[in-house]
């Protein structure tokens with residue numbers, strides 16, 4: 084009943100055999116030893132497991148691995164180039180936008196997604212003009228768009244600082 | 256001698272990024288369940304579905320027949336533990352059920368999916384006994400504990416408070432309630448345990464998510480009758496704890512029991528979010544009766560703070576809720592009491608600022624009510640009740656700058672422009688208002704930490720470097736970073752040459768990260784080790800030289816009352832039609848000794864305030880009294896503040912260096928940010944709407960109808 088699948092994880096092609104019940108999150112964490120995406124709830128309620136799945140931020144505790152054969156996964160560990168950190172990760176360090184660090188990889192993947200979505204003109208619940216081509220990421224927009232990623236350490240103020248510092252579309 | 260020789264501050268007081276930052280932002284910092292171990296087995300437990308009674312049967316055949324299930328542990332076959340004096344640790348020892356959600360069995364399997372499937376196949380039947388799961392301030396079972404957490408007197412009485420209240424021209428008499436809340440660190444409690452038998456004994460290796468590896472080692476050794484040296488605990492990164500990982504809980508015992516079933520094989524057990532609502536502690540709900548008596552100019556003549564809160568019948572935890580009222584305001588006549596209602600519920604425990612957090616809610620809202628009753632500005636009222644010395648013990652404060660915090664906040668927040676009239680500002684459909692509350696948290700210090708400092712001479716062309724080793728915990732506080740700064744200054748070396756190891760029983764034992772005492776306890780041990788190093792080896796040590804230090808005893812607490820203080824200023828907006836409440840602005844000003852790392856300190860204080868906001872508006876573990884079950888046991892239903900709930904939030908501290916607490920001149924800052932924050936929100940809500948809310952969380956219904 085198990086299935087063979089192939090994933091590209093942080094640029095590396097990985098083949099594995101999974102139980103059909105295995106989530107993409109467990110496939111990474113338990114089968115491939117990729118523990119950058121975290122498990123905070125396993126129910127799509129906290130954002131800790133956020134990665135870029137085929138380019139979009141996704142909660143992979145809600146994705147079944149068998150349904151994602153061939154997918155391209157980028158975790159917070161795969162965002163940078165070589166030893167160079169991604170600008171969002173750098174901004175998190177600058178702003179001290181984390182404490183325990185458990186929500187952090189998910190926050191950073193989510194922030195990268197937010198910057199892309201805003202640049203693509205995707206409105207949020209607080210966007211004043213739904214028809215605008217581009218969204219201005221002010222603090223209000225950032226906080227709204229980052230609210231799917233809970234942080235129990237309460238680093239939100241600094242997370243908004245970090246995302247603001249990177250700015251609108253700067254990381255495309 | 257009570258004044259410590261202060262270490263000259265060079266690295267201390269200077270902003271510094273977290274040492275482990277790059278590992279955390281890439282997600283490569285390893286947390287407990289993430290260690291690469293060979294052929295791990297996964298554990299999934301079965302939890303009691305009745306709150307009180309006993310197991311009558313456990314049917315395991317179907318689970319055992321499942322391909323991939325390696326073992327099923329039950330109350331019927333678990334090994335007898337060596338020491339079950341702590342009933343919370345008496346895992347699977349008998350059939351008695353003390354609360355819903357208690358462990359009754361566990362399945363070990365080669366994958367997490369199979370373990371969960373196997374657990375679903377285990378059938379348990381029970382005999383149910385009558386039970387109580389709802390806190391009742393009028394319960395006939397209320398009792399006075401011998402002491403309250405950790406070792407405070409249960410009650411305190413000074414003067415004749417009944418007469419003082421009777422004779423007072425102005426009085427406040429009100430009951431306040433705080434909800435049951437759960438710590439919910441983002442990283443669920445988790446362990447990987449390996450048991451390796453040897454001779455008649457054996458050895459545990461435990462990767463654990465804990466606020467204290469040394470305490471976990473001691474507890475596991477006691478429960479299993481081992482030498483502490485035969486228990487290794489490794490916990491370099493911890494995904495938050497806020498107290499829930501401060502005391503060991505039953506999950507570690509269960510994982511250890513399972514590991515002993517399968518010698519040599521690692522057992523992984525990460526709790527589900529749902530399991531965290533019955534097994535790893537929570538903040539007890541409280542009912543607090545506060546009575547204040549004052550002269551018309553607002554000076555307190557009498558103060559009573561009577562608390563009723565719940566504990567579990569199987570193990571007592573007595574939150575020190577009224578201790579806040581023992582030290583903050585002057586009043587000649589005063590009384591505080593604590594009574595517990597023993598229930599058939601999970602065991603309450605530490606959650607960020609146990610005692611001070613819920614206690615300050617009642618005390619600081621009551622002060623706001625008194626300000627209204629006296630027609631006084633609430634800041635001025637607090638200043639008028641500033642004591643010269645600790646109101647109960649009479650000891651002088653080692654340092655106390657509450658008034659300065661209030662005054663600085665007044666300036667920063669623009670408080671002086673405030674019109675005191677409640678329900679007077681309707682802006683775009685929102686009633687707006689501002690509120691204030693004070694904060695205090697004791698500067699705790701405990702013995703029991705050691706540290707090692709070791710020198711490495713520069714290799715050819717390289718740099719010298721220093722190892723600092725102490726089994727402290729960095730649960731997101733920045734402890735690893737700040738201990739490096741302390742060591743650098745104590746040794747008088749460049750901070751970049753210091754490497755700190757924490758979170759491992761392989762290095763000298765240390766106290767838990769709790770009571771905001773970590774930096775004091777561990778930093779003092781590091782300073783001691785550094786000073787001994789210099790005494791032994793002077794300014795020119797050789798490669799490999801090392802010295803050990805400890806946290807020396809001090810009698811400062813006999814001579815001084817030592818606390819950090821602070822003031823919260825909050826703006827609230829309440830929607831006139833829907834009752835929706837928002838907090839667009841928060842400011843916290845703190846006086847907490849020398850701030851050792853402004854970067855991480857700011858984060859900790861903001862984090863505490865954010866959790867206070869969360870307590871004020873969201874957090875409420877809903878206990879169903881018919882089932883003994885916290886019905887909203889996940890993060891979709893147990894709400895915590897999210898990014899969009901936080902508006903403008905800022906923190907500031909005033910210059911303070913306390914020479915009595917520790918040689919760094921600092922005080923703890925992990926908890927004071929949450930103290931008083933919820934009261935400031937409630938006070939601002941009153942100013943906004945004229946509605947006095949005396950319970951948290953504050954929800955829309957308070958403002959409607």
Ligand code: FES
Nearest residue numbers: 125127129130144
């Ligand atoms: S672990 Fe996926 S959202 Fe919480």
Ligand code: FES
Nearest residue numbers: 182186234235236
């Ligand atoms: S940094 Fe700890 S949960 Fe966000």
